[in-house]
Amino acid sequence: MRKRAPTSQDVARLAGVSQSTVSYVLTGSRPISEQTRQRVEEAIAQLGYHPNSGARTLRSRRSGVIGLMVPEAGAEADDGVLMMFIGAIAREARRHGYDILLVTAQEGAEGIRRVVRTGVCEGLLLMELERFDERVAPVIESGLPFVTIGKPEQFPQGSVVDLDFEMLGRMVVDRAVEEDCDRLLLFGSPGRKRSRNDVSRLLAGVEDSAEEAGLEVVLDAGAFADVPARAARGSGPPRRTALFGITGVRQVLFAMAATGALSDDARRLIALGGEAVADVSPLLASVPQIDPRRGEISALAVRELVRLLQVDGAGPRTTLVEPRWLEG
Amino acid sequence: MRKRAPTSQDVARLAGVSQSTVSYVLTGSRPISEQTRQRVEEAIAQLGYHPNSGARTLRSRRSGVIGLMVPEAGAEADDGVLMMFIGAIAREARRHGYDILLVTAQEGAEGIRRVVRTGVCEGLLLMELERFDERVAPVIESGLPFVTIGKPEQFPQGSVVDLDFEMLGRMVVDRAVEEDCDRLLLFGSPGRKRSRNDVSRLLAGVEDSAEEAGLEVVLDAGAFADVPARAARGSGPPRRTALFGITGVRQVLFAMAATGALSDDARRLIALGGEAVADVSPLLASVPQIDPRRGEISALAVRELVRLLQVDGAGPRTTLVEPRWLEG
DNA sequence: ATGAAAGCGCTAACAT
DNA sequence: ATGTTAGCGCTTTCAT
Secondary structure, three states: OOOOOOOOHHHHHHOOOOHHHHHHHHHOOOOOOHHHHHHHHHHHHOOOOOHHHHHHHHHHHHOEEEEEOOOOOOOOHHHHHHHHHHHHHHHHHHOOOOOOEEEHHHHHHHHHHHHHHHHOOOOOOOOEEOOOOOHHHHHHHOOOOOEOOOOOOOOOOOHHHHHHOOHHHHHHHHHHHHHOOOOOEEEEOHHHHHHHHHHHHHHHHHHHHHHOOOEEEEOOOOOOOHHHHHHOOOOOOOOOOOEEEEOOHHHHHHHHHHHHHOOOOOOEOOOEOOOOOOOOHHHHOOOEEEEOOOOHHHHHHHHHHHOOOOOOOOOOOOEEOOOOOOOO | OOOOOOOOOHHHHHHHOOOHHHHHHHOOOOOOOHHHHHHHHHHHHHHHHOHHHHHHHHHHOOOOEEEEOOOOOOOOHHHHHHHHHHHHHHHHHHHOEEEEEEEEEHHHHHHHHHHHHHHOOOOEEEEEOOOOOOOOHHHHOOOOOOOEEEEOOOOOEEEEEEEEHHHHHHHHHHHHHHHOOOEEEEEHHHHHHHHHHHHHHHHHHHHHHHHHOOOOOEEEOOOOHHHHHHHHOOOOOOOOOOOOEEHHHHHHHHHHHHHHHHHHOOOOHHHEEOOOOOOOOOOOOOOOOOEEEEHHHHHHHHHHHHHHOOOOOOOOOEEEOOOEEEOO
């Protein structure tokens, strides 16, 4: 049996006040005497009252809902990371009184237009934007506050929160040099993914400082099977090679293990990602890893959107989160 | 500049009809002449009109939103699977005109009560319920239609869609026997996870038919490192051992590769899960795998909820999806 | 086949 | 410090 949810009217009656007083207690937009507030709050608790979302939205134009544009879960295998972002975002949003509505990438520009026009969303959180993305136009046109997680090159209308990938690139090169490597293999096919903004910034950082340091960089070191093969193939003297992977780290490790390459401790593997790697085998006990800082990035993005939503006249701004080493 | 979204009033004016006529065209709850419909639809297109969600919800009590209770992304590493479920659910929901609102497990029973009482959700989709879960009570109490993905033991008030884990257990045993194995190692710690309903049903199926077949079953074969060790340790004659993992398949493979156990083709690995395994190494070219059928399960769950929401007097029912082999 | 009008449950401006 | 009241933009009954 579905029973009618209590309304503010019911609360008012029970507390012996007017309906608007109940509303004022809830929104806090008017001073209320301690005594009245007490009675109202008791009535609210007693009835298990929650304000009707439709009515509140209709009247105040604030739905308490944030739209989260999620990428398709592809074969990319870094979906685990994605999930942790989403969880962290949902939690932080709740802490500020907002709910999260999913908008899949598949819905495209039309999906954005829909959630904007129907007024379900007060603001938007955009993940994994392409460098030139069809969904950006309707977002800007809508005038809704938005935050992109992942820095796109383009527009100044929205805020940005992201890991500082360019700094990350420099850090990786520095680390490789520190470890006396003269070559850096990148896997996860960054070369073919330059259209992804994070990848392109990472590469900028890598290429930039690698040139300075005289470090050889090999892009697209192969999904996994090539890595040991390529490394072994060369004829000259043995070289110290550093490996760095944005994604697909597990596969590479596995392939290396299967071919015995892992026992060659002349390598240094530097890993970034949600995939825990250090505990995968005793052979990898001291892999230096990058802290992906998903929690921080997600929380920052949400807080930034909340700021745009609530602070009057707040303008967009960019926040780059500094990567950190996680020593194994 | 945020401009006011057009209302049905605006559409009516432009089309030269009354406001209610616009509504009737949209809901289809009254016959409309072809001519009028045409004019209204033109006006709608011209203005880019979308009905205001708050107003519609307030009036009709139907928000067009389905609440999706997602589990916390834990260290379990099968978050990739989770993400694919979520994506598939969101897409199927959209196909039926519904949006998905996230409710994290962390919010617990209070979170359920909130989304129910505020009227944001018309129905609920519950994932990864514990066998006895505090969130079930408020769901039932709410009277909202709901579908659980993953079969809980308890209540008949909601529909259920899940993989038939009991049948899966029997299939795994049958397969092991077919492959001339006399021992079955389960990893992913199923013994410690009996509280998870899927796990307990799987074990029921396994134990049931293993006894019949005279197959030795080893639960909790260790997170990964133990597997080869245990297998090698025994003194008697060499035995053919089948391996089956619900989760954490990659780690096991990795450990096996690192210790050379993978080259022993006397083993048969049977894998279930979102983690693609067959392509991980040439050594595993013919691993028989279970099709997790995420797409089907998600879509079925959504369609079932839509049925409960839209078909008058529709009662809850249980749908178990038959597992399938995916031959490598 | 269409229009007029009531009202869903709130927020906020306008009273006192 | 509190009460009264006018809508927000729809859906739906009641009229014609």
